Amino acid sequence: MTTDIPKNYLPQEIEKKWYQFWLDRDYFHAKDRSNNPPFSIVIPPPNITGSLHTGHALDNTLQDTLIRWKRMQGYNTLWMPGTDHAGIVTELIMERALVEEGTSRQEIGREKFIDRMWQWKDESRGKIISQLQEIGSSCDWERERFTLDAGLSKAVRTAFVKLYDRGLIYRGDYMVNWCPNCQTAVSDLEVVPIEIEGNFYHIKYNVKNSDEFLVIATTRPETMLGDTAVAVHPEDERYKHLVGQTVILPILERELPIIADQYVDMDTGTGALKVTPAHDLNDYEIGKRHDLETINIFDDNGTLNENAGKEYVSLDRFDCRSKLIKDLQSQQLLLKVVDHLHAVGHHDRCDQIIEPYISPQWYVDVKPLAERAIEASKTGQITFIPDRETKRFHQWMEDILPWSISRQRWWGHRIPIWYCGDCQALTCTVDTPDQCSDCNSKNLKQDEDVLDTWFSSGLWPFSTMGWPENTELLKTFYPTSVLVTGWDILFFWVSRMIMLGLECMGHVPFNQVYLHGLVADEHGKKMSKSRGNTIDPVETIDKYGADAFRFAIVYSTIPLPYMPLPEYQIEAGRRFANKIWNASRFLLMNLEDYDPESSVEINPQLVDKWICSRFDTAVQSINEAFGQFRFSDAAHIIYEFMWHEFCDWYVEMIKQRLYYSDDPVAKYTAQTVAIDILDGTLRLLHPIMPFLTEEIWQQLPVKGESITISSYPEPNQDSKDAEAEMKMRVIMDVIEEIRSIRGEMNIPPSTEIEILIQAPNADTRQILETHLEENMRSFTKFMKVAIAEYQEKPKSAATAIIDDLIVYIPLSDVLDIDEEKKRLQKKLEKTRSELENVEKTLANKNFVERAPKQVIDQKYERKTKLESEQEKILLNLHMFD
RNA sequence: GGGCGGAUAGCUCAGCUGGUUAGAGCGGCGGCUUUACAAGCCGUAGGUCACAGGUUCGACUCCUGUUCCGCCUACCA
Known part of the structure; x- marks a missing residue:
């Protein structure tokens, strides 16, 4: 078989191509107005301190997953991106650089220092944005904002003046926490x-x-x-x-x-x-x-x-x-x-x-704002996930102290207060005043201090959308749907946004707050530079690919304060990507004669019905998991379905039809169902692994411009087929038993075996007769399968017992009798001990009287099955005597 | 001092509102050059679910207490 599709998935060649494709088609751009329901997230703006770390990768992967999921569900999605000027930290970086140059901020002066900061901002911002793009973030880049932008600066001044006019901002000499280093x-x-x-x-x-x-x-x-x-x-x-x-x-x-x-x-x-x-x-x-x-x-x-x-x-x-x-x-x-x-x-x-240290500082009296914030949480306008964060939020809000907002620094929003040199009055206005509001003197001097960085980030959910103007964007997307961030900045940032959102907009800034854990290493220790256990996102993506990294992240996102993200998990992500790649490769290689436009009516067989039923279960649970922010569960479900149901069973089983079938409808059906399920699975997976899924999807014979804007699978009751699942269970059990015997008896895969099955139950016999042989060929080499109501046990045969079934595999000279005895003995022990438990339970009068009928029935069924198995095992063991 | 979370296989974690045989990934062991994948396939071994009580016909699951571990919060010089 020849193909030009590479044997291994090579992410490096693929990711850049598709990201550009998405940008070119403007898929990430939100509409100001739309008939589709809105879904919006504002990014926690990364500090322009250089580059991103694993925590950012986690935070943004989760946001992107949610955004892509909702986008595919047909929502008008806005993911608002941007960066934060991050006052003190960024200044410290610049000061260090200046010292290295042999100068200092005092020496070059405020104006030049600010110039240098803007230069730095441009470089750092570019690096950060490109890193966000590398991990696949589907942000609305046309709307990117920076906390010191003109628009956002106006928002800051407006908010300040509003609070000042309400008497909630005041200045005074108080004891503050003073950093002598940062002064x-x-x-x-x-x-x-x-x-x-x-x-x-x-x-x-x-x-x-x-x-x-x-x-x-x-x-x-x-x-x-x-x-x-x-x-x-x-x-x-x-x-x-x-x-x-x-x-x-x-x-x-x-x-x-x-x-x-x-x-x-x-x-x-x-x-x-x-x-x-x-x-x-x-x-x-x-x-x-x-x-x-x-x-x-x-x-x-x-x-x-x-x-x-x-x-x-x-x-x-x-x-x-x-x-x-x-x-x-x-x-x-x-x-x-x-x-x-x-x-x-x-x-x-x-x-x-x-x-x-006692010094003159500006404060916000946040008590009244905090009360509204608590109220908003108690009335359910805002909910925290996980729920334990609600309590933390309330406790902090209830004991809140005045917020000191002035910083004796240069990089930031300068406080919009002007002191009159003549009458000493204070002027506080949004637009820079040219005269004193009290005595009209032109002798004005602006306060030297800048505002705490969190003051401007506290306005982020609405300042980015154009506030104080009443924009279409605000009307459409405020309040935002969910905020995704680490629990460690609940007080710093989330609380401030809630208070300022309520104050400035009159509504909470988001309806849900998902607070994820912090990234830890494989032993659950928080990643930190000082511990030396960090993972560099850029290196990781280079080595494993963005999708593998993303999958590892989503798979690892558990509702605990610290979540381990070991390197082996990222390797597992890469292996998963490769598995999907190869399954797709296999199907694509078997589509030479496939006509997607064909008018041939498909004729689904048992496995086809089974995989459709299983797929539907996966669809349902994944949608539920995403809806409840159970990221790890969603990743587990899709991994399990794709690998262990679709690849391990379905793809194996249709090989017969693809390779050898002389029935064109049978083959066509297999192709159609396989492509259909692969298409659906890729769409399920796309929010987590966007690049790989796009690459494969584009090669499938399915209609559509991009998987990014295709529809997310919805549960479909019609696909549920309990009967098919039950029948497949029988087939799979038999195959597994045969494989187990082969493994334990060391029968090489190349050795053909004979299989005799005793199936006293007519229905079961019917299932086996109809479906076993055709579906078994891919799993084991055999010369003959004989199914009958009763089978004479061959002289030396390995035996497997499943319920009322007995499977014999004659192994004339190769059978190791001691091994076989041990195998059966082991099975007998297991069966016997469980049977004893069941009998004990059923002998308990209280149980039979009080337990629900369903549970009792289950126990009886189990008992019958175990008895039947035990009896057959004993019988077979006795044959050795 | 107050509060929260955790304790399940060698490691990291699932196990929902109590009900068959407690699962996964990684790791271990044995076997496979089976024409999608060795970044793979098949088989297999590992757990008195931290400890002690209690509720219940039935507890990994609910309650109480104990012991460890982690975190948040607090003005003890």
Whole structure:
């Protein structure tokens, strides 16, 4: 047999071709208006930080799968793509580059720095988009957006002004999480507590005009330079008498009041607490209660300022700590140092230790927005999948704190607030004002800060569709259908979109939120660069092909927080692709005389009816699985059907008709059904493996321009054929038993055997007589099959028992009698133990009285079958005696 | 401190609202150059379903408790 179709599937040559084909035909472009129902997803915009990782591949594969599925179902689908400017992270990358060039952002200035950022954005964006295309993402590229685009910037200003006018945005001096490295405030969510092995430094504070002293235990001795009090618990007998007195702060010799406050825990440390209102959130609260002075001892970059005293000014905070410890030691004021394990906040973008720091910042009072968000979830306007995320969402929303939105950075949306140099009034408008809204002065200066990146991404579901204009696109696609993203950004992003969507649009931004797990390695450990267990998507696609990668991803997407994606799974994806390729190759090679236009009436045989029935079951379960976001299940079902039903059984069984049949209708029927099922299976699979399915589909004798816009299979009750499935079960059982004997008896496939079957039941006999022989030829070489109501057992034969059937395979001299005995003995044991269980159950009065009739009937049936089998096995075993 | 999830074959996971013999992928072992596929085909071995109770005629499945593992959240210096 000759063919020009390669023996192995070679994805590299195929993927680019079809992606371009799809783009050229504009298949991914959504219509602004359509009679078809809408289905829309906005992409979680990747940060323009360089390139994509496996997490992105996962996220976008799932979105593409859903979009392609819905597109094929006839929906007007919009997958809105784009990228995020990602403020701080991207700036850090640029700053590193500048340092390498021997300069810095301060040196080149704000304007030039921003220019450089835009250049970087163009490069990075291009790389990201091409990677998204490599994995096959069917985004509507004509609508691609970037968070700093003019349109989106207008949306940001509009949203800001709206919130400001409602009084929900305010500015003030508060204690924030300050990153001395990035020199900006960061949000609570960006601070990750990391356990570190620190120390408790026990420091002696002498009481003024007394011989007494207090011992203070602290993990951060350098902050003592900003101490303005010492606090004890009001009921602490050890210290009660000292309250109201004064201690002398070591080194600076400042006088500090001893105060009593409920906050102090008597059992922690020494029970005496140094109070540094400027550098600790709790101390800040104590300070407010007791009207204490607030002394800031740090500069923006984490070095000590002049308030720290001459000895320490300009030192880095950790150098200061070391020096201070030495100085205290030399003055005998450091009593002891104890190991102490405690959690310290680190900035998740740069890993530096966060400093609590008082500074002027802008805030959104999100409490009222959060209440609406909770309401939207409780009333079912928005649902989370998996359901456990709903609770997480509620908990966080209920305890929400004001959102600090100003960042002391340059790359981002500058806050639309202008300060008047004359009357000090604030002007907040969407369009850049040319005069003060209060006194009309032209002496205006815009706020230097930019907004938190999440502020602009929070508007993404509608800013990308043209808001604040009331566009056709918004009317058609807002609220979007589903948001697909990792559970780790539920608070960062999803929650903000929900709040801002409700506020700006009056509706939730999406009806469903599917939160997938994070990609892990084969041992369930999260993939991370520091662990060195990452998989590079580009390399993976080069090596295995995009479809194999996608299949592995969908197959692995389980509803757990971490999902293993081992390399062997991607290999399995490649093998699956190759299997489909070859099955298709085989069918295509057998279509030389096939005329799809033929008027010949097909005449389906048992296997044809069977595969159609099985296909229908697959169609039904896959549609259900996708509808419930059970991605792994969908992939399993299609894999099982394609490989183990279509390839292993159906294709094998029709070989007879394709190769040897002299009945043209029989052959034509096999071709027609095979092509039909292959066509349907490819369409089922297309959302998961778009390239391979398109390549094959284009070669099939089926009508249509592209599988991408063909229809997705729907369940069809008419295809269900329980009788065909039952009959095929009998045939398959017999074939499997024969194969098992061949395997265990080591009979080479080339050896022809004789098969004798005893089938006392007339119906079963009929099935075997009609269908066995023709369907068995592809599976085993035999010279003769004899089916009868009763068969005399040949002298030395291997025996298989299936229900009331006995299959004999005479093996005159080759039969290993001991092996055969062992085989039967094993089967007997299995049958006997199960039979005992069934008998025990049926002997139980309570069972017979209370169990449903259906279950009881099943048990009786099972019992009959087992008894029949046992009896026959025993009979055959006795023949050896 | 509060909350969530997990514990099933050597590894990673399925097993839905309790009901025949607990499955898959990968791996193991044995056999096949069968003309679609060795990235394949056939056969086969592995599990007292973490532990202890309870509900039930019946529990991997439901309930309670215990032990591990992972995660989220929280201001204990």
